[in-house]
Amino acid sequence: MRENDPVTSATRQPETPAAALPPRLIATDLDGTLLRDDKSVSERTVAALAAAEEAGIEVFFVTGRPARWMDVVSDHVHGHGLAICGNGAAVVDLHGGPGAHRFVKVRELARENALDAVRLLREAAPGTVFAVEQTYGFYQEPAYPKLHMEIPDTLAPAERLLAPDAPGAGEPVLKILAFHHELDPDAFLTVARRAVGDRATITRSSPSALLEISGPGVSKASTLELCCAERGISPEEVVAFGDMPNDVEMLTWAGTSYAMGNAHPAVVAAASGRTVANNEDGVAVVIEKILAERL
Numbered sequence: 001m002r003e004n005d006p007v008t009s010a011t012r013q014p015e016t017p018a019a020a021l022p023p024r025l026i027a028t029d030l031d032g033t034l035l036r037d038d039k040s041v042s043e044r045t046v047a048a049l050a051a052a053e054e055a056g057i058e059v060f061f062v063t064g065r066p067a068r069w070m071d072v073v074s075d076h077v078h079g080h081g082l083a084i085c086g087n088g089a090a091v092v093d094l095h096g097g098p099g100a101h102r103f104v105k106v107r108e109l110a111r112e113n114a115l116d117a118v119r120l121l122r123e124a125a126p127g128t129v130f131a132v133e134q135t136y137g138f139y140q141e142p143a144y145p146k147l148h149m150e151i152p153d154t155l156a157p158a159e160r161l162l163a164p165d166a167p168g169a170g171e172p173v174l175k176i177l178a179f180h181h182e183l184d185p186d187a188f189l190t191v192a193r194r195a196v197g198d199r200a201t202i203t204r205s206s207p208s209a210l211l212e213i214s215g216p217g218v219s220k221a222s223t224l225e226l227c228c229a230e231r232g233i234s235p236e237e238v239v240a241f242g243d244m245p246n247d248v249e250m251l252t253w254a255g256t257s258y259a260m261g262n263a264h265p266a267v268v269a270a271a272s273g274r275t276v277a278n279n280e281d282g283v284a285v286v287i288e289k290i291l292a293e294r295l
Contacts, residue, residue: 023057023290024237027084027224027250030063030073031205032243033260034283039072048284049076051291060084060227062220064205064212064246066133066174067092067101074101086133087203087246088223089174089214103135107223108172109200109215111162116199117213118158121178124195125188128178130158134171144179147210180209189245203246212246221249239290241275241283242267258286 028034036042049059061073061083067090070083074094081095082104091105114132121128131140131152139161140152154167158176163169180188188209192202201214228238236255242248243260248270251257259268261277268274275282 021234021236021255022294023239023256024233025058025060025228025231025239026052026287027060027062027220027238027240027254028283029220029242029244029247029250030061030065032262032278033241033247034061034278035072036279041073041076042281042284044281045284046076048281048287048291052287055291055294057290058231058233060224062088062224062240062250066138067103067135070094070101082227084220084223084227086174087201087205087212087214088219088221090135091223091227105223105226106135106172106174107215107218109175109213109218111164111173113199113215114162114173114176114213115159117176117178117196117202118162120195120199121192124191125180125183127182128180130161130179131177132158132161133174133177134168135174136171137168139166139168140177144177145181147179147206147208175212175214178211178213183209185209203248205244205246219249220246221253224250225253239286241286242271243278258282 034045052059058080063085064087065085067085081093083092083094085092089107090103093102093104096102118130129141129144131144137153138150139154141158142155160166185204185208189204189211192211196202198216200216201218202211204211235253238254240250240254240257242251243263245264245266248266251271257271258273258275259271260275260282275286
């Protein structure tokens, strides 16, 4: 869910925090973090992920992407095969391959909360346009820009898309997307959080003024915490990587965390360490170091 323009300059070497406990799980964002700007996974990164799994360290992809966009990494899942999608709104089993994924856990945005968010954002930031992301469908307003390289299932006002008899009304809403053509991205985020309050969780992962709105308490961090609890893994045994504001809670929660060299300033402030940029295989650099220290 991110266009990968660089935000800050890359560091040459990772700044490595001391891990409280040996890591049992690696949680990594995708766009701007694990993926290079051309959306590829480098051979070095593929090898590092496989080596981590072979060493008994689980790898979780934790992304704002919907499940249908996970083909970029579906060939690189090992072991459990699970990924956290939609900023924590869904846990998906990728073992079936592209188009054959299975939703293991869904943390939906109630339609009444989504409608409240739409109403309050229209009042607080006139000119905001919306799209609706569901488990299997994508719907948008006619004025919502073509940001996602896909054809929406339905074009209609957000109020209609979220109505009880709307197309796809039987599917859970994972998140709504709000876009503004003129506002500064961080300013838009501040305005939206103030306006919507605790009715929803609002974050962003794009350098444009595009907000991602999930259910109350739903975030990458809270869903990762649930997955770790099921495995008896503590925060101190988690190493996390990210680059944008939607990663902040996850990086704060994890015992050891890294901001990419291209990370947003809020991410740099939240993480306990830094690595090099996504185009320099910053995730692989840290994994290689972790594995070398285990020998």
